[in-house]
């Protein structure tokens with residue numbers, strides 16, 4: 001299968017906001033959109049997006065995972081960016097109709113259909129640096145994605161970055177393009193200088209998240225991750241993994257985690273760390289690089305608890321384990 005997110009389904013659902021009203025959604029070609037070069041999004045980054053997945057079960061039925069959470073987060077991003085608000089039912093209907101359009105292309109596990117709702121400010125107005133776009137476009141792109149770990153599990157190397165932030169503190173819980181642009185420089189530098197895979201942003205020693213995933217520390221029966229605040233993205237996978245860990249009787253602690261405590265715990269035998277996100281689900285972390293020194297986590301290999309938590313979540317998504325929290329919603333019958 002092609003690299004993650006590089007091949008798109010030929011059609012997409014789209015709706016536009018103009019003259020204070022949303023249009024009826026339509027299924028159109030995903031080949032291109034037409035935008036004025038002065039469109040607000042192209043100059044002032046009025047853009048937000050989401051990422052969620054649809055899974056095909058053994059009997060041929062299709063389910064989306066925690067779609068309500070992603071829609072609510074997109075509504076929150078929209079509101080915080082002052083883009084035109086949309087009702088949850090609009091986006092929900094667009095996701096459902098776009099999936100119905102590609103019923104035969106939804107792959108079986110471990111592959112899935114990745115769903116990328118996107119909302120952009122389209123008003124042609126380059127004088128609106130400090131005021132919102134009064135028109136917008138909402139669309140839902142689909143892309144088949146394969147197993148993230150098809151080459152086998154490798155434990156990631158993270159550079160601990162205490163001097164810079166992923167994005168402006170008040171923007172962290174918005175899933176917006178500008179935040180990824182802001183994190184790009186530090187990530188590229190970390191890759192080049194330390195052969196790091198990702199940067200773990202820890203402004204003033206506060207362990208937050210990486211460029212595109214949440215960070216979870218697992219130390220024996222303890223699961224530790226930063227408690228929710230406006231400085232970082234509230235991952236749906238993070239919430240799901242914490243819920244599964246609680247179900248398994250683990251001691252889940254949502255609280256501040258300092259770099260000092262992280263490094264102190266990391267070197268102990270049995271310690272594990274992982275990155276959570278829709279794409280990778282739960283990716284093991286093997287090494288932390290801090291002030292030029294490498295700290296191996298546990299034995300530096302993917303940890304057993306990380307793999308167990310990931311397998312449990314995957315089994316729920318794939319219909320092989322009871323969905324006791326009602327996270328799956330059937331969108332296509334067998």
Ligand SMILES: Cc1ncc(COP(=O)(O)O)c(C=O)c1O
Nearest residue numbers: 212213214233235236237277278
């Ligand atoms: C910055 C950032 N943090 C965390 C996440 C994980 O969020 P989720 O689990 O909802 O995919 C993502 C990924 O989408 C992200 O881009």
